[in-house]
Amino acid sequence: MKKDKTVLIVDDSEIDRVILKNILEEDFEIEEADNGYSAMEVILKTNLSLDAILLDVSMPVLDGFGVLRLMKEKEITGIPVFLITAEATKDNVEKAAQYNVTEFIRKPFDKDRVLDSVRLKLGVISDCVLTEEDLEETGRYIMELKSLYKKYLINRGDDIEHYDRITAVMKILLNEYSSFLDHGELDGNRIEIISKAAFFYDIGRMILAGSDNRIVKQEDLEKGLAQGHTILGADLIRLNYSRHCRYFVQVCADMCVHHHERYDGKGFPHKIIGDNNLIYTQMCRLLDRFDTMYMRYSEQNEMQFEFVLKELRQDKGAVGEEVYKLMERCKSAIALYYQMLK
Numbered sequence: 304m305k306k307d308k309t310v311l312i313v314d315d316s317e318i319d320r321v322i323l324k325n326i327l328e329e330d331f332e333i334e335e336a337d338n339g340y341s342a343m344e345v346i347l348k349t350n351l352s353l354d355a356i357l358l359d360v361s362m363p364v365l366d367g368f369g370v371l372r373l374m375k376e377k378e379i380t381g382i383p384v385f386l387i388t389a390e391a392t393k394d395n396v397e398k399a400a401q402y403n404v405t406e407f408i409r410k411p412f413d414k415d416r417v418l419d420s421v422r423l424k425l426g427v428i429s430d431c432v433l434t435e436e437d438l439e440e441t442g443r444y445i446m447e448l449k450s451l452y453k454k455y456l457i458n459r460g461d462d463i464e465h466y467d468r469i470t471a472v473m474k475i476l477l478n479e480y481s482s483f484l485d486h487g488e489l490d491g492n493r494i495e496i497i498s499k500a501a502f503f504y505d506i507g508r509m510i511l512a513g514s515d516n517r518i519v520k521q522e523d524l525e526k527g528l529a530q531g532h533t534i535l536g537a538d539l540i541r542l543n544y545s546r547h548c549r550y551f552v553q554v555c556a557d558m559c560v561h562h563h564e565r566y567d568g569k570g571f572p573h574k575i576i577g578d579n580n581l582i583y584t585q586m587c588r589l590l591d592r593f594d595t596m597y598m599r600y601s602e603q604n605e606m607q608f609e610f611v612l613k614e615l616r617q618d619k620g621a622v623g624e625e626v627y628k629l630m631e632r633c634k635s636a637i638a639l640y641y642q643m644l645k
Contacts, residue, residue, distance in 0.1 A: 306332050308425050309352060313342040313370065314359040314387060319410070323357055323387075326414050330427055339365025343373055346382070354425055354579075357408060359387040360395060371402040383424050383573070405573070419541065419553065423560060424573065426581045428553050433492050440547035445499050448540075452502075455509040465598075466502045468644075469590045474498035475636050476586050476629055493550070497583050500555035504562045504587050507536025533560045533572050557581055562588050567620025578623060585622040589615065589630070603641035608634050 336342035360367040391407040481489035536559030568576035
């Protein structure tokens with residue numbers, strides 16, 4: 304795997320740094336610092352671009368919160384921070400709320416949890432080889448999850464076919480994306496899994512509604528009043544700890560968490576900027592709105608397609624230009640798919 308993202312590990316314990324490095328070095332370039340002041344030297348390096356920091360709370364001289372304070376004073380706000388602690392106390396949680404803290408990483412370290420958390424935040428999907436057993440077990444999990452989610456959608460009176468259409472059009476886009484840009488890692492199996500994962504991008508609304516027995520309205524989501532559904536959806540998907548389902552879990556959890564992110568960094572929950580948000584998740588965001596607008600027409604043809612896409616482009620900074628161009632290249636195939644639904 305090409306390692307194009309860099310993570311800084313800050314911990315006065317050499318053993319803990321070694322453990323975290325061993326967990327992360329297969330996917331990320333690693334920088335290390337053994338105290339807060341050394342960490343600031345690394346952070347302030349003008350020739351180094353950091354994508355995340357794993358920061359120990361308890362260190363002598365300058366602790367983790369001291370580093371966060373200095374970062375805030377120097378207006379360094381664009382780097383996600385994972386706080387390392389033996390216990391996420393109420394006091395630590397309240398302090399962390401003042402800074403750009405993504406989440407807590409608990410000691411002793413859970414390898415899979417640490418790796419999945421950092422991957423998810425930085426939009427890194429494992430390129431592991433998918434075996435027949437992986438595909439079979441993933442298929443079963445998707446079927447079980449879909450059966451559960453469909454019951455919720457039916458009870459809500461939602462248009463289940465909206466999610467089926469997003470799945471189908473996602474597959475069209477991914478096939479074009481893979482062939483046109485020569486993305487060899489996107490074989491047929493991965494395209495199938497990513498497409499099916501798109502069905503569940505909003506599954507967190509089911510958990511949020513269940514928590515207080517209310518329906519989460521779309522306007523609430525747009526206003527950011529129900530941002531918790533993004534995290535809840537990912538948490539639900541990640542309850543499957545089977546190694547055979549890991550690829551699906553990573554892709555689907557990313558869609559759940561980040562489908563309300565914007566290319567300009569003004570989305571939620573993490574305000575991810577640009578291509579740090581996976582292109583699959585950007586596709587998912589655009590397709591959600593595209594399908595809703597396109598289905599308002601009595602006939603779905605290429606003329607209406609162009610009009611809807613033009614309207615979507617008015618929302619500057621929602622997704623990257625690459626996604627719009629991909630939609631344009633797939634215009635005929637997408638319009639034909641909708642026409643065949645009649």
